[in-house]
Amino acid sequence: xxxxxxxxxxxxxxxxxxxxxxxxxxxxxxxxxxxxxxxxxxxxxxxxxxxxxxxxxxxxxxxxxxxxxxxxxxxxxxxxxxxxxxxxxxxxxxxxxxxxxxxxxxxxxxxxxxxxxxxxxxxxxxxxxxxxxxxxxxxxxxxxxxxxxxxxxxxxxxxxxxxxxxxxxxxxxxxxxxxxxxxxxxxxxxxxxxxxxxxxxxxxxxxxxxxxxxxxxxxxxxxxxxxxxxxxxxxxxxxxxxxxxxxxxxxxxxxxxxxxxxxxxxxxxxxxxxxxxxxxxxxxxxxxxxxxxxxxxxxxxxxxxxxxxxxxxxxxxx
Amino acid sequence: xxxxxxxxxxxxxxxxxxxxxxxxxxxxxxxxxxxxxxxxxxxxxxxxxxxxxxxxxxxxxxxxxxxxxxxxxxxxxxxxxxxxxxxxxxxxxxxxxxxxxxxxxxxx
Numbered sequence: 352x353x354x355x356x357x358x359x360x361x362x363x364x365x366x367x368x369x370x371x372x373x374x375x376x377x378x379x380x381x382x383x384x385x386x387x388x389x390x391x392x393x394x395x396x397x398x399x400x401x402x403x404x405x406x407x408x409x410x411x412x413x414x415x416x417x418x419x420x421x422x423x424x425x426x427x428x429x430x431x432x433x434x435x436x437x438x439x440x441x442x443x444x445x446x447x448x449x450x451x452x453x454x455x456x457x458x459x460x461x462x463x464x465x466x467x468x469x470x471x472x473x474x475x476x477x478x479x480x481x482x483x484x485x486x487x488x489x490x491x492x493x494x495x496x497x498x499x500x501x502x503x504x505x506x507x508x509x510x511x512x513x514x515x516x517x518x519x520x521x522x523x524x525x526x527x528x529x530x531x532x533x534x535x536x537x538x539x540x541x542x543x544x545x546x547x548x549x550x551x552x553x554x555x556x557x558x559x560x561x562x563x564x565x566x567x568x569x570x571x572x573x574x575x576x577x578x579x580x581x582x583x584x585x586x587x588x589x590x591x592x593x594x595x596x597x598x599x600x601x602x603x604x605x606x607x608x609x610x611x612x613x614x615x616x617x618x619x620x621x622x623x624x625x626x627x628x629x630x631x632x633x634x635x636x637x638x639x640x641x642x643x644x645x646x647x648x649x650x651x652x653x654x655x656x657x658x659x660x661x662x663x664x665x666x667x668x669x
Numbered sequence: 670x671x672x673x674x675x676x677x678x679x680x681x682x683x684x685x686x687x688x689x690x691x692x693x694x695x696x697x698x699x700x701x702x703x704x705x706x707x708x709x710x711x712x713x714x715x716x717x718x719x720x721x722x723x724x725x726x727x728x729x730x731x732x733x734x735x736x737x738x739x740x741x742x743x744x745x746x747x748x749x750x751x752x753x754x755x756x757x758x759x760x761x762x763x764x765x766x767x768x769x770x771x772x773x774x775x776x777x
C-alpha cells in the first residue's frame with residue numbers, strides 16, 4: 352500500500368519548497384518528492400535579487416527554504432518520479448525506483464531541465480567532453496579548445512567565462528544574431544579568444560575515449576565543416592520534461608503546464624507552480640510566490656473534499 | 670558511518686585496497702550541482718551504515734592527481750570501485766533513491 356499524504360509536492364526548487372512551507376503551516380500532511388534541493392536556483396553561484404538577501408549562494412538560500420519547510424512538518428523523499436495517475440479521488444505518484452505515494456492533492460513544481468542537442472555522440476560523450484554547466488566543468492578544460500553552443504545569455508556568459516580558462520573558445524549559434532543582453536554580446540564579440548561561428552548547427556560529436564571533434568553544418572548552404580576540440584558546452588536553454596504528467600493535465604506548445612490565477616491546472620486537485628508552468632518570468636521570487644499560491648489553493652481543495660469546516664485564510668474569509 | 674574524505678594520501682588504502690565496494694563522489698567547491706549533492710551523500714552514508722558498502726568524497730581541487738588519473742571532465746562524477754577497479758560510473762546530479770538502487774545491486 353502506498354504511503355498516504357494530504358498533499359504531495361513534486362519538485363524541491365523555490366516553488367516546491369515554498370509550497371511546503373505554506374502547506375506545513377496549514378497542518379497538511381505534506382511530502383516533497385524531489386531529485387535535489389534547489390533545482391536551477393540551487394546551482395546558481397550567486398543570487399543578488401532575492402529580497403532580504405543582498406548576495407547569497409543559490410544553494411545556501413535553498414537550504415534555508417528547505418529548513419523552513421521541514422520546521423513546519425514537510426517530509427522529503429529524494430527520488431525521480433516516473434508517472435502520476437489519478438485513481439478515484441486520489442493521486443498516485445510512482446518513482447523510477449518503484450516506490451509509490453498517494454495523496455488527495457498534488458502540486459507540480461519540478462521546473463525545467465537543460466535541453467539536449469539530440470545529435471549522435473552527445474549521450475556517449477557526456478562527461479567525456481560534452482558538458483552542460485560551464486561554471487561546474489569549465490575549470491577542467493584549462494588551456495584546452497572548447498565550443499559553446501547556443502545564443503542566449505547562458506551561452507554568452509559561458510563563452511565569456513570559458514575564455515578566461517580555455518586556450519580558445521568557439522561560440523556556435525544557429526542564427527546570425529544573439530538573444531542576450533547588449534553588453535554581454537559586445538563583450539563576447541570583442542573578445543579575441545572567442546571565435547564566432549554563426550548560422551551553424553552541430554550535427555555530430557565525434558571522438559575516441561573523449562571528444563575530439565564536432566561536425567557543424569551551415570544552415571543556409573548545408574556545407575559541412577569539422578572543428579577539432581576537447582570540450583563542448585551545450586547551453587541551448589531549458590525545457591520542461593512533461594513525460595510523467597502529459598496525459599494528466601493540459602500543457603502548452605512549450606510543454607509548460609497551463610494554470611489559472613490560482614495555480615489550478617486542467618484537472619481539479621492538481622496545482623502547478625514555478626518554471627514548470629506558463630507563468631512568464633522565471634525568477635526565484637516569482638516561483639516562491641507561485642508556490643505559496645498553489646499551497647493555499649491546495650488547502651482549500653483538501654478542506655472541501657474532506658468536508659472540513661470553512662477555514663480562515665491568510666487573505667481573509669473565503 | 671559518514672562519508673570518507675578521500676585524498677591522494679588515503680585513496681589507495683580506502684578505495685583501491687578496500688574489501689567492500691565503494692562509491693566515490695568526485696566534486697569541487699565551485700560546482701553548484703556538487704554542493705547540492707552534499708546532503709544527499711550524507712544521508713546515503715547514514716542509510717548505508719550497516720551495509721557492506723562504503724561512501725567516499727574526493728575534492729578534485731585538492732587532489733588534482735586523482736582527477737587526472739580517473740579522467741574527470743564533468744562533475745559531480747560518481748564511480749563505484751570494486752577490488753580497485755571502476756565497475757560503474759556516471760556523471761551529473763543523482764537522487765538518493767537512485768544511488769541506493771545502484772549500490773544495492775552489489776550486496777544483495
